[in-house]
Amino acid sequence: MKFVAVTSCPTGIAHTYMAAEALEQAAVDSGDEMAVETQGSAGSExxxxxxIAAADAVIFAADVEVRDRERFAGKPLVESGVKRAISSAKEMIDEAKEAVRTGPPATVATDGAGAGAAPAPATKVTEKAGLGSRLRQWLMTGVSYVIPFVAAGGLLIALSFALGGYQITNAPPVTQHFDWGSQQSWAALMFQIGKVAFGFLVPILAGFIAFAMADRPALVPGIVGGYIATQVPSPDAPAGFLGGLAAGLLAGAVVMLIKRWKVPRAVAGIMPVVVIPLISTFIVGVLMFVVLGPPLGALTTGLTNWLNGLSGANKILLGILLGLMMAFDMGGPINKTAYAFAVTGLTIATTTNLEIMAAVMAAGMTPPLGLALATVLRKNLFTHVEQENGKAAWVLGASFITEGAIPFAAGDPLRVIPSLMFGSAVTGALVMWFGNTLRAPHGGIFVVPLIGRPLLYLLAIAIGSVVTAVSVIVLKSFHRRPAAVETPATAAAAAGN
Structure with a gap:
């Protein structure tokens, strides 16, 4: 049979392409044809x-919206999260074959809009999913659009500190004073550009959560509501990240409700560009300014004060929790929740928030590094393909790409995932105990010069990686897999070497 597939994950980096590769390999193994469109961060072809017309069925492996999904209308469809395609690609192809035999669905949701008569709102998330799954996809869509702002703004701020020191935050605006030959002026310029980029985090998060729920008409109320969350009850004590989540969900819900209205045909044409943005923005603005913003701001302020008051055992417990979250799903929703929590804390650069960012990055580096070390220490416990993945995991782990652990976890989740969580929890606890700080939101070992107490930071990662490796080796030793179990593809690869 002929299949087409679309893969997409929140970051658009590792999961997206690993799922595509798994589906293509599974199709080769089953004697079928597979064409995959990777909707990654670098764009897609x-x-x-x-x-598409020649395909017998369609597979969506996506944690965020599938762009232009109406192209696949009328085709039998199998849909799941991106991680399932990595670990169970064969099963998804079998399900697609079964869908071909049973025929396409009776109705297919599209993004088209009739003359105000659509019975349900257009959405970027599958309509058949449960509320929990849809909520996760909405939130992950918002996160996926925020990450480029995080990378650009955060790294510019980190570079400004490297060039000009932490006092660069007090530099005058570069529009008033800029010396082309001054290192301090360039540092101030980087800081002020990065600060502007960081200022978009909450509005973009809210806007694209709303977009995932109700398409383009929801962007305006979502972004406006997100910006209001950064201003109420005051810019010094904003509703922040929590306000952005609330604004995005509120804007999406309001637009979904308005799109259900039955309007005259003469009005239908201006609904998406005039009526819906006008009404929804007013409603969201009123609710965020008057109803939701102040209490959410108070909650955010209370949470910030609580974090700043952590010390000793409480701070170490927070490090353990963050480590467990980073390792549990290796780039999935729980991992991204911990990461988003840390990144938004950088906008209020207290010592505790900087320690949280350091703990999150270290705990995210530990899983791939620990597994890479395990493949070196006990090669016979891993297949040839896993040993090759271990070589790549060194680079991925050092670059803070936790997804490098996924191939190992997919093949043996009951032994690998607990080991990863144990090692990352140790790393997170040690980082908080050592008091390491980090102002860069990404970069792995490449931003070590920007880390407070860098040698202790590297020690924490090394200890956590060793704990991960030893745990994996011990658990796998209880159930050693003979070489004969390896798949034909693995055997062929081994013979090729």
């Missing part, structure tokens, strides 16, 4: 209309 859309499948041609001819390829």
């Amino acid at each position: 859309p499948l041609s209309p001819e390829t």
